[in-house]
Amino acid sequence: MEEVKEEHAVHHMNKDLLIDSLKNEDIEGFRTEFLELHPYDQASFFKELDEEHREKIYHYLSPEEMATLFENLEIDDDEYKDVLAEMNPNYAADMISKMYVDDAVDVLNELEKDQAVSYLTIMDEEAAQEIKDLLHYKEYTAGSIMTTDFVSISANQTVRSAMYILKNEAPKAETIYYIYVLDEQKRLLGVISLRDLIVNDDDTMIADITNDRIVSVSVGDDQEEVARKIKDYNFLALPVVDFQNHLLGIITVDDVMDVMEEEASDDYSKLAAVSDMDTIDRSPLSAARKRLPWLIILLFLGMMTASLIGRFEETLNKVAILAVFIPLIAGMAGNTGTQALAVAVRGIATGDLEKENKWKLIVREAGTGVITGAICGILVSIIVFIWKGNIYLGILVGISILSTLIVATLAGALIPLLMHKFKIDPAVASGPFITTINDLISILIYFGMATLFMNYLL
């Protein structure tokens, strides 16, 4: 989004002074102090204000100054429309047109369609066109996070003239550290770094120092793929091309860091069955609304477990002590399943789990299930025998743990693999979900065996 930064300076923020100058309507005092701040700090300050003070800021700052702040504003997606509604529409449209185009697109994507269209209608036509070109890319693709603010040159010129172009474009471009070399049809020929320009003589021809074997991504590629490439190759930016190799935009490392954080947070919250992580600020009601769908699904899955146990009521009536070990066995199944799940989901997410490795993973998990099952099974047999003095009960619980751990470990690995195969995001197979599935399996094994070998238990 924001240019790959060199605005390294950060002023130690004098909050009280800023708030005082807002209260006293000391415009000059406010501007002097505020514009010294790094945009990220400007945004942090802005975020904490109430509406009355925010509205003052819209009057004190130009749309261009507000655009810089807005690019750095980290608020919930659904809050953008409220903040924009506080501004005069012309001011808002002007501000959006002054933002880096990828950030402008992110903001417009959060608005109702008419709202977005009305801003586009009143803003500068050229800016509106640039935004519209980007608006139609699907979410989570390279196209949706790229920017068109890059520097490009043609190959048949010298380092000197390239430096001249660079100086002119520096204020607007997101990064000036990579310069893309294009042919007449705007097809990507190669890339040259500012480092290359600097270490070479002024009269060197660009064509002679262009790197022509370039890594690029397609406009429809997944943003995770983009993040992985930038991370693996340590790039500062990656060009985005269409199928004819026309350069459409670039994606910079700072945007990719946001993607990485988003994806990590997403996987994490899915493992915990919280649909999209709620921030601290939400009310209990809205937090409950986010968690309840999961809890109710899990409640019904839990009722299935209950009705399964209900089928063994007769067994239970005869040997009530069986109930004592239900949470232990179900719990162990859940735990081991979650472990296996996490390994598989991360393997898929990081790309480690390529086709050739899938069978390897399944065999590995089966082996792991046997080993952990055997050790935990023997341990639990001994403990139960010592505790309850019943060798048969010990063996029953031990064997249940053994078979449960094998099945649950395999299920934990297989379910995400299957989901991935059927193009469902495997992270949806959250911890609690796998846990409940494994509850069912483990209860069936435990009570099934108890019923079969009832005579030894009585």
Place this chain on the structure above:
Amino acid sequence: MEEVKEEHAVHHMNKDLLIDSLKNEDIEGFRTEFLELHPYDQASFFKELDEEHREKIYHYLSPEEMATLFENLEIDDDEYKDVLAEMNPNYAADMISKMYVDDAVDVLNELEKDQAVSYLTIMDEEAAQEIKDLLHYKEYTAGSIMTTDFVSISANQTVRSAMYILKNEAPKAETIYYIYVLDEQKRLLGVISLRDLIVNDDDTMIADITNDRIVSVSVGDDQEEVARKIKDYNFLALPVVDFQNHLLGIITVDDVMDVMEEEASDDYSKLAAVSDMDTIDRSPLSAARKRLPWLIILLFLGMMTASLIGRFEETLNKVAILAVFIPLIAGMAGNTGTQALAVAVRGIATGDLEKENKWKLIVREAGTGVITGAICGILVSIIVFIWKGNIYLGILVGISILSTLIVATLAGALIPLLMHKFKIDPAVASGPFITTINDLISILIYFGMATLFMNYLL
């Protein structure tokens, strides 16, 4: 680690050709093809070879060329020592001395102490000293991930002379896009970006364009703190200083991406109770060894639950049907606890959860527990009543769910907050751990109430 890259070129790898030239000992053919590859691709190719072919590579590449490959090698920490053991010690030491110093430190940190010392003894003295200076910083601190390969200048010179220094230092520095301005005592005065140098006239004095309000981190700061700053402010690098503001090193954005991935993966695996995520390649035995400690702890916690139920054996003997709802109640407690835990752990990790917000979070979670508990409780009461035709049983299960959800939600939020307060990484309070704690609480509530109101159930 590796320089913030401009080696943008990536050759489409011709694996067969490379392997053929290795087999035929066609050194020149191999080198021509191999050295065209991006170091990341070189490393990927190298990683897939067997020992015999790897040893050929040590003969075909200079220590310097091997250093570039090694910087990009992503293998498990404990595998570095095996790979190094394949090389001639002098070659290995020479290679390490040619690596970016932060990468060299990472590698040496993975070796036995004598081994590391012996490499340091035989390598170039200057390089050894640079490495030793970095080796004593604690893991996970800014010092442990910084590099000393940065460009610094003094303030009293022109843009022209600064550019001259830059051209000379370009080949060795990790980034040339930020230049740090120091006083005579090597204290950090400010920073200037290459962009600043380029847009200003050659005769401008550096002092006039230096940003003197600079964001830096202390050498002992946590690496997560560094990552957050680079991400929030969109920097390409961040300077690391001691308490007297002497510039000790810099941390570049590519290193921070590795930190982010590491920390995200770490939090994720802890939620799933897998101590450090195992890669797909591990054997079942080593995977089992990583998971067993957790499983055995959880087994003993599970035995506590079992013994708790054991105390209510009398109740169970009278009303065996109570057992039917054990997994449901325990499961719901575990699920809601994991949700609350995940929100709190992420809040702590991202820094959203500052002091002022802690009470807010606790109150919010209590409210959330009441709402989700009431809804799930009423739902379950109705279902149980319809299913079993016993209104008292329905009410018992419903109230158990209500109180369990309140307590479990609060526990899920409070436990990580308390751990954070006592300086324990809250992510250690993994999902299965919280689940088992909540099992205990829920069973106590359920059977406690059942025993109290026994008369209504019979």
